[in-house]
Amino acid sequence: MQSLKFSFLKSIAPLLFFANLAVVFSFWLSVSLRVSNLLISLGTLAGLLAAYFALWQLLLIGRVAWIERFWGHDKLSRIHHFLGITTVSVIFFHPILLVLGYSIDSGEAPLSHFLGLLSDYKYILALIAYLLLLSIVFISLWIIRKHLKYEIWYFIHIALYLAIILAFIHQKSGRDFITDLRALYWQALFYLTLANIIYYRFLKPLWQSLNCAFQVVEVKKENDDVVSIIIGGENLEKLEAKAGQFMIFRFLAKNFWRETHPFSLSEAPSGGRLRITIKGIGDFTKKISNLPLGTRVLVEGPLGLFIPERSNKKSSLLIAGGIGITPLRSIFEEFAKTGHAVDLIYSARAERDFVLKNELNLLSNPNAKVHYIETDKTGILTSDIIKKMIPDIIERDVFLCGPPLMMKSVISELKKIGVSKRFIYFERFQLG
Numbered sequence: 001m002q003s004l005k006f007s008f009l010k011s012i013a014p015l016l017f018f019a020n021l022a023v024v025f026s027f028w029l030s031v032s033l034r035v036s037n038l039l040i041s042l043g044t045l046a047g048l049l050a051a052y053f054a055l056w057q058l059l060l061i062g063r064v065a066w067i068e069r070f071w072g073h074d075k076l077s078r079i080h081h082f083l084g085i086t087t088v089s090v091i092f093f094h095p096i097l098l099v100l101g102y103s104i105d106s107g108e109a110p111l112s113h114f115l116g117l118l119s120d121y122k123y124i125l126a127l128i129a130y131l132l133l134l135s136i137v138f139i140s141l142w143i144i145r146k147h148l149k150y151e152i153w154y155f156i157h158i159a160l161y162l163a164i165i166l167a168f169i170h171q172k173s174g175r176d177f178i179t180d181l182r183a184l185y186w187q188a189l190f191y192l193t194l195a196n197i198i199y200y201r202f203l204k205p206l207w208q209s210l211n212c213a214f215q216v217v218e219v220k221k222e223n224d225d226v227v228s229i230i231i232g233g234e235n236l237e238k239l240e241a242k243a244g245q246f247m248i249f250r251f252l253a254k255n256f257w258r259e260t261h262p263f264s265l266s267e268a269p270s271g272g273r274l275r276i277t278i279k280g281i282g283d284f285t286k287k288i289s290n291l292p293l294g295t296r297v298l299v300e301g302p303l304g305l306f307i308p309e310r311s312n313k314k315s316s317l318l319i320a321g322g323i324g325i326t327p328l329r330s331i332f333e334e335f336a337k338t339g340h341a342v343d344l345i346y347s348a349r350a351e352r353d354f355v356l357k358n359e360l361n362l363l364s365n366p367n368a369k370v371h372y373i374e375t376d377k378t379g380i381l382t383s384d385i386i387k388k389m390i391p392d393i394i395e396r397d398v399f400l401c402g403p404p405l406m407m408k409s410v411i412s413e414l415k416k417i418g419v420s421k422r423f424i425y426f427e428r429f430q431l432g
Contacts, residue, residue, distance in 0.1 A: 038101075043093070043096075050133075051171055057087060058197055099114050123170070214298070214299050216292070218230035222356065226323065230275050231297055232272060239269070241265060242269070244327045256295070263326075265330050266329050316341070317390055322402055324403065336364070336367070336368035339367060341368075346371065381413060387417055393419060398419060400426040401426060411426075
């Protein structure tokens with residue numbers, strides 16, 4: 001019964017998506033029947049689809065609980081990526097098709113018709129929204145993840161809100177939405193989306209942080225590159241955080257407060273505290289060890305479905321690469337406590353890179369074992385190495401976390417062994 005309930009709830013978002021998509025097409029058909037020019041008809045459809053997809057883009061990156069809880073942030077990020085490409089494709093052709101179509105009907109040159117439109121403020125707003133959306137998607141897909149800092153990527157995505165608001169103003173005043181029913185429908189979609197974003201992305205995290213009074217209570221150096229931050233507070237049990245999940249943190253201290261960053265919980269949530277373990281890679285993480293004790297923290301989440309409850313087999317295998325140990329350490333702890341049979345393969349370059357090794361050894365028991373692999377000596381994890389250590393690998397589900405290339409390689413090796421991808425759980429922890 002519980003699994004049926006979960007399956008139903010998991011289907012709510014796609015059902016809403018396709019049901020409303022059908023309504024969008026019905027609106028387009030009612031408009032296109034009155035339009036003899038095919039270019040205008042297709043341009044109208046492109047505009048409707050672009051506006052609709054853009055609203056879903058906001059929901060997918062808005063950390064909306066009723067969507068995220070049943071799909072997981074990682075999967076939503078991938079859908080967001082695909083829908084972003086789709087959105088920019090349809091919106092690119094929207095003004096082009098309309099300008100060409102209306103210029104043919106009027107006998108006016110396309111450029112003259114386009115310049116004439118810019119005498120009306122609503123078309124200027126539409127042009128700004130158009131250029132913003134194209135720029136955001138282009139930068140997100142090709143530049144941000146490779147060259148720019150996370151905080152720049154974050155603020156560029158915030159511009160998506162502005163672009164959609166401008167597009168909504170333009171659409172609301174369009175000639176195709178004179179009838180009350182269509183206008184009410186689009187307004188309802190927009191305002192419901194806006195309400196979800198305001199609540200889940202801003203109001204809920206703020207209320208949660210004030211209610212729990214998060215603050216830094218300890219900063220512990222694990223090695224030269226890695227530091228653990230322990231965050232205390234009140235009413236932490238109300239967060240209902242689970243081992244393996246991640247949260248988004250804003251530390252309200254000088255030189256820190258401007259940035260938010262996602263970090264996995266590196267121990268199972270308990271005892272009125274949260275712990276994150278961070279490797280100094282970028283500018284922000286390299287200075288995190290200087291965080292003052294008592295610093296107040298704004299916390300958003302928990303997020304993600306990278307949790308022990310995903311396991312549906314009698315035993316599990318955890319595979320960690322480098323600092324990817326952080327969520328797996330907390331999952332290993334949870335499995336060890338409950339008696340669930342689990343093995344952890346922890347690969348790192350050398351002995352000094354095994355973060356939290358002492359804790360893992362203390363958590364180990366006959367049903368919870370740790371295997372350390374120094375890749376400088378053995379090379380990358382291969383199917384032969386995995387199968388030799390875990391002979392019954394086919395009978396297990398696998399939790400995997402590490403650098404992207406490492407995860408891609410391990411998934412390929414697991415498939416060689418015969419492990420089905422549906423039993424391989426992983427999250428890339430990419431934010432929208």
